[in-house]
Amino acid sequence: MKRDCSIDIRHLTRVEGHGNILIRISGGKLVEARWAVVETPRFFEVMVKGMSAERVPFLTSRICGICSISHALASIRALERAMQVTPPPAAEALRLLAMHGETLQSHALHLFFLALPDFAGTPGILPLLESHPELVRAGLHLKELGNEISTVTAGRCTHPVSLVLGGLSKAPDRNHLQQLLDIIGERKSALEVACDFFASLDIPQFERETEFISLHNGSTYPFIGGELVSTDGVRRSENDYLLMTNEYLTEFSTSKFTRCSRESSAAGALARFNNNSAFLHPEAKKAAEKLGLRKVSHNPFMNNIARLAECVHILYDAEALIEQLLGTNLQEIRTHFTPKAGSATGAVEAPRGILYHHLETDEEGRVTKADCIIPTTQNNANIHFDLHALALQSLEEGKTDREIEKLAEMLVRSYDPCISCSVH
Amino acid sequence: MKNPVYTFEKLKFASFEFTCCEGCQLQLANREASLEAFFSLLDVRTFREISSEKHDDYDIAFVEGSISRSDEIERLLAIRRQAKTLVAFGTCACFGGVNSLKNRFPIKESIAEVYDGLPVETLPVRKISDIVKVDLSIPGCPVAKEEIERIVVNLVTGSLPAMPKYPVCVECKERLNTCLFDLGEICLGPVTRAGCSAVCTSGKTPCLGCRGPAEDSNFPAFMELVKERGLSRRDLQEKLGFYNAFEAYTVHET
Numbered sequence: 001m002k003r004d005c006s007i008d009i010r011h012l013t014r015v016e017g018h019g020n021i022l023i024r025i026s027g028g029k030l031v032e033a034r035w036a037v038v039e040t041p042r043f044f045e046v047m048v049k050g051m052s053a054e055r056v057p058f059l060t061s062r063i064c065g066i067c068s069i070s071h072a073l074a075s076i077r078a079l080e081r082a083m084q085v086t087p088p089p090a091a092e093a094l095r096l097l098a099m100h101g102e103t104l105q106s107h108a109l110h111l112f113f114l115a116l117p118d119f120a121g122t123p124g125i126l127p128l129l130e131s132h133p134e135l136v137r138a139g140l141h142l143k144e145l146g147n148e149i150s151t152v153t154a155g156r157c158t159h160p161v162s163l164v165l166g167g168l169s170k171a172p173d174r175n176h177l178q179q180l181l182d183i184i185g186e187r188k189s190a191l192e193v194a195c196d197f198f199a200s201l202d203i204p205q206f207e208r209e210t211e212f213i214s215l216h217n218g219s220t221y222p223f224i225g226g227e228l229v230s231t232d233g234v235r236r237s238e239n240d241y242l243l244m245t246n247e248y249l250t251e252f253s254t255s256k257f258t259r260c261s262r263e264s265s266a267a268g269a270l271a272r273f274n275n276n277s278a279f280l281h282p283e284a285k286k287a288a289e290k291l292g293l294r295k296v297s298h299n300p301f302m303n304n305i306a307r308l309a310e311c312v313h314i315l316y317d318a319e320a321l322i323e324q325l326l327g328t329n330l331q332e333i334r335t336h337f338t339p340k341a342g343s344a345t346g347a348v349e350a351p352r353g354i355l356y357h358h359l360e361t362d363e364e365g366r367v368t369k370a371d372c373i374i375p376t377t378q379n380n381a382n383i384h385f386d387l388h389a390l391a392l393q394s395l396e397e398g399k400t401d402r403e404i405e406k407l408a409e410m411l412v413r414s415y416d417p418c419i420s421c422s423v424h
Numbered sequence: 425m426k427n428p429v430y431t432f433e434k435l436k437f438a439s440f441e442f443t444c445c446e447g448c449q450l451q452l453a454n455r456e457a458s459l460e461a462f463f464s465l466l467d468v469r470t471f472r473e474i475s476s477e478k479h480d481d482y483d484i485a486f487v488e489g490s491i492s493r494s495d496e497i498e499r500l501l502a503i504r505r506q507a508k509t510l511v512a513f514g515t516c517a518c519f520g521g522v523n524s525l526k527n528r529f530p531i532k533e534s535i536a537e538v539y540d541g542l543p544v545e546t547l548p549v550r551k552i553s554d555i556v557k558v559d560l561s562i563p564g565c566p567v568a569k570e571e572i573e574r575i576v577v578n579l580v581t582g583s584l585p586a587m588p589k590y591p592v593c594v595e596c597k598e599r600l601n602t603c604l605f606d607l608g609e610i611c612l613g614p615v616t617r618a619g620c621s622a623v624c625t626s627g628k629t630p631c632l633g634c635r636g637p638a639e640d641s642n643f644p645a646f647m648e649l650v651k652e653r654g655l656s657r658r659d660l661q662e663k664l665g666f667y668n669a670f671e672a673y674t675v676h677e678t
Contacts, residue, residue, distance in 0.1 A: 011472060013472045013478075014472075014475070014476060015473075040442065040443045040492050040493045040546070041546060042443055043534050043538055043546070046526055046529050046538060047522065047523075047525035047526050048525075049529070050528075052659070055662060055666070058629075058666075059522055062521075062565065064445050064447070065444075065445040065448070065449070066447070066450060068445070068447065113474050114474070117476070123476040124468075124471075124474050124475030124477060125474060126463060126475065129460060129463075140456040143453075143456055144456035147456075154627075155624070155626070157454070158447045158454075158566045159447060161623060162627040162629060169629050170626075170627050420441075420444065420445055421445070
């Protein structure tokens, strides 16, 4: 069937930041499919120059309003490795707990505020408060719990206050940790509501063989530091992040593109799952099974399901972490250090995927050079090539313009792009 | 006759973002327990981050972020033409925020360093009031949702939104925190506008002044304190310059 179709979405909604989708079909043939990031760049790598090491995480956390804890911890890890500072074990556990809170908050925000309206056919979450009150409240309960976990451990959920070089500036109150345990217990039912609902959805059938990149440590589901691995069998150490990313520029995007073994690669929940599903909490494994998620999944729409499986993992792992923390001395949470010259990479698994900060300092610990590679930057090329394949498949299936447009929007959203973050 | 002060009409609300991290808009979706009540006060006409609906008939616009590209100026001018009330929302909008740190370096060098010579457009960072008239400024990095809730109630009921004139120091003392000056740290709590519940200093990290200068504070006495304690001048400048919120004072003091 010969046909023409032109999709031109400016400033896609329900994503963080500004991006455009362009698909052009002429005479039944795909002419162009493109994902263009048009966000205003902020130049964080320049801003941070000359800044004292201790102040850096407070600046870099401002790269992103959703994953500020990940950014703070990536900088902290880079600087601690550069200056050979080892934080106390309790601080490491608290940092992981802070990240769990952030990931839960971010995933719940994505699943319920950004993705759910597509499946429900509404423009946003607000109409769903009336049509699906129990479901929306379950989402809000999970998001609130995520924020609570981060607030108790890091002092504030957006732009943390107590995550500092050497550990934490202040330990959480034991009573607050105990209260968190109680809330986690209560909120497991919200998780069940969410899993039942998402298990009932028709996830779009679309696959494009992809190289998935994530952290890996061989013993736990990875969040902070470790080896860099890909489903194509590449393994690198943290400091060799550039070999994993190979950033390049395109003319139509203010965010850079990356690649590893192929023309593009993917990071994020599905990438973490594909490389590390063996290390999920047993309850999360059960949820993944129930939701039809199996490794290695090449369907980007399954990112939503991987996010939900991670929420299950986080609730149970946070519970275990808090129980462990309540049995330890929370006085020793900070190692004092003397600033010095050095250079290292800090990699963490931000909610949207692997995040690298590479920092170099002078003898006073002031930053001389910075490089930040953001998860969404690593997904931009994959989104771009996915769009191409999705448009071709939709054309073959005889989908209408409106159907192609909706699928394209859903595809981009499934990566939960954090665009202002990617154009830092 | 109905008193207009007590007429409860939803605000025809729109939210926009410019050069920023969108963390302030995210706060609008936080405090989940009161979220339904909060949104019951708003008739959301445009809020791209959470809804695909887009209508241009709003009365009040929350504008997050600073301005660093010419297309942003155009968009901002259009918002100003439509909005009866334009709110500078968050520290980037009010003062330029951390983005202003870019202004310390020549634009050409910055582009060359980050984009390898690709012709990317970027202007020196400016705050919203440098471009258009601002009716209400709500600072904070990020803004405090409790304060937003209070201000939205003020706007709905037609009462004047008020912010503390006293410094963060007052709120910090109320929380019985150990003073960071006594731990040898420079803290901007004595000169920064309160309203954040002293969240940073309560986490034992110094205030960096995201809410800008407090009306009721004594800047010369603060400078005297830093000098008296023999604290680092460079550290002071780094802190005062962090959010560009103390521009008048930093220019004066260097």
